[in-house]
Amino acid sequence: MRTVYIVEDDAVTRQSLCERMRAHGGFKVEVAVGSCAEIRAALRQGRPDVLLADLGLPDGSGLDVIAEAATRHAGLPIMVITLFGDERRVVRAIKAGATGYLLKDDPTHEIGAAIQMLLDGGSPISPAIARHLIRLFQPLPAQTPAADNRLTAREQEVLSLAAKGFSYAEIAQMLTLSANTIASYTKHIYEKLAVNSRSEAIYEASRLGLIDRG
């Protein structure tokens, strides 16, 4: 039984998620709260197997919660809960440290599959996110010195096919790899993006004199 923490401000949705978790049977929701403060307190006291986080919270941004959780519990699978699964919100969450995403209305079996993928070391992707990532990883002429965490040729291939709408199973078949491997490529890409955005943030901050790198 995997333990799950949920932070979602909308009570109905939160309740619905808890029910879907229970219905799935493989997960135990230990914490289901509606604010940053509550989830922070919970994360200080314990470490779940998976954290599901909404972005719009009444007392702060879910992105901060994700970033804190990723720092406090290294390797913790974090999923961002979104309404549309739009690439802006998802990519922002990935930069903060999330490695997966859920739609608020995803049916039980899909949620279960998504969490399981995450626990198995993989991440989901959508064509829009893939396209967005391709652009983000394009080498810029004025690349910040720390952000040189580039994609491998294989990772680029996976992104390119995912952007065209191919499923992991189809990509796996085309590249004669397993779907799990493809999912793990995606996770690596997300992690690189998070590392890059962290070093970019450090670079920016030191450039602005906000922190001392010495």
Add this chain to the structure above:
Amino acid sequence: MRLDPGNRPRPVLCSIAGLDATTQTQLTPAPAPGRLRHGRLVFWLAALFAPVLLIVPLDRAFESRGQPPVARIAAAEYFTSTVTLPIDLPATGWQPVELGYSGPAPAGNAAASGWFRLRFDAGAAPAGLWSVYLPKPFANVAMFVNGEFVGDGGPMVEPIPRHRRPLNFTFPARLLHQGENLLEVHVVTKTWGPRIGQIYVAPAQQIEPAYKFTRAMLVTVKQVLSMAMFVVALIMAVMFALRRREGAFGWFSLMLIFWGIHIQMLEMPRAWFDPPPRWESVQGSAIGLYAICAAMFILRYLGISRPKFEKLLLAWTVFGVGTLALLMGVLGQPEPWFYGFVWMPVSVAIGFYQLGLLLWANYRNPDTEVKVVALVSWLGSVVALRDALVDVGILRGNLYFTYVAAPVLLVFAAILLRRFVNALEESERAKDALELRVTEKSRELELNLGRVKDLEREQALSAERERIMQDMHDGIGGQLVQALAIASSRPELAPIEESLRTCLDELRIMIDSIEPVDGDLASVLGTLRVRMSRRLAQAGVEMRWQVGDMPMLPQLGPKHVLEITRIVQEAIANTLKHSGTKRIGVAARTEQGARGAQVVVEVSDEGGGFGAERGEGTGRGIAGMHRRAALLGGSLHIASDPKGTTVRLELPLELPSKQAAPEQAREHGSAPGFGQAHSSLVE
């Protein structure tokens, strides 16, 4: 005319002669004829004979027009004496000589003085004006006819003039007797021994044309040329002063100045200063300096850098001129061995180097201008050689080196004129190029400004999108999810749940379409696939996805995305509703169509085609798809048979611009609410 062989040859020309002897052997051996093209052979042959084309006509002119058509006096008698009047001369003790005879050279700094006595026949009745004509006396003379003074070439005491020019003394015929007459010529000189050269006595009108011609050639032309040199030198000096980087101007100017000084000093009847060795040293230095400046000029002209050679040349100039000044000027040495054996041979070597440079430059990089300069250099060399041979008495004739100045000045005036014109043209071209660049830059700037404006608009749009998204997230979207959560928890609300899901999916497709897609049609189709995947899965339909590489569609904007999405969505929905197929294929690729490259999106099924089972409503949906395809500048084709149906959307790579679409978008009927709302939102 011919110089007395006993005279010391003027070293100036002698040295140049040496130079020419060397360069001549350099030039003469022609390369293997087989390697030469015809035109080049002709040029080099013509160039080889160019000096002849100068020397022969001059010789002819001096021969035919420079000598009066009268008998030359052949015999004379010479007597060394310092007396100034014929009456003081003894009757005997005269030495019979030929006219080319030269008396003993002056000792030390003293002037030599001597007398020539000649007899001539004035005929039966001499009348009118008569002339005594000396084409080139060199020394100064005083002329007496039958004991009467008829004129002199200047003061017979120091400073004594010398005459490298004709002297003509006219006198009335009454001084003459019938038959034999006596001509007594007092000669004084400081440079050589007393001599008079050729001499003619005849009625004035018989002498005058020859005298005028010789005077023009030996005085006027040389004066004009040396003045022209000074004028050109002045122009060049000004040019150099204005353009210090153009060293060629400066050296050419100096070269002309030294050459002009040399001509002036050579031709000038009266020395400005004595003694003659000092005069000679300055004149000799001048021609040596001319050779040095010419070499420097050629280096600059060819743009060749030889810093070591230039330093050596400078050192040599200082040393040579210094030594000459010391030996000849200060010590007044009458036989300057340094001049003849060191200064001039080195000048020869410099001249040889210069001609070599020209030929080498032309060999490395054939250039007509360099060829012409080399030709002039060669011409000057040969003429100088000839002059030197005349000077030492091996050849007969006049000295022609000065006349080489005419082609030299002409050639360089032409070259400078050409360069000036070229520079003007170049500056005009540069101006045009600059204008072109300014135009280009301002166009670029406009373009950039446009881009900035686009970017600003893009940013404003992006902010607007964000606001709308947030709004939908907090408002309708959140409400839908809540409603869905409630509906899904009660089995009796299942139909509503399905309807709410469809609403949510529609909303997501709307949201997707307003995201910027960077012209990537494949990801638009992919996103739609994801959005429809649940419905397909529920219907148990397998998707065959065949989306290949496609070029970027730069105009692909939200309206296009929505139109394309709607067409594909409608096609898939129709298939799901009517065909009963278990397999739907979506393919997208680039194809070569009738109007060039196009993008093709195909939705195909393996259902029963357009049969009775397809409902009435289908017609309206298909009409809408056609309209949308037309709005995209493309076309829709539906092929249906019992084996299946294929909906084929063809799109141009250049989609209609963003402005055109919204006007028409309101006209078509399908999903009017979304279409309109969307259009007004993103504009």
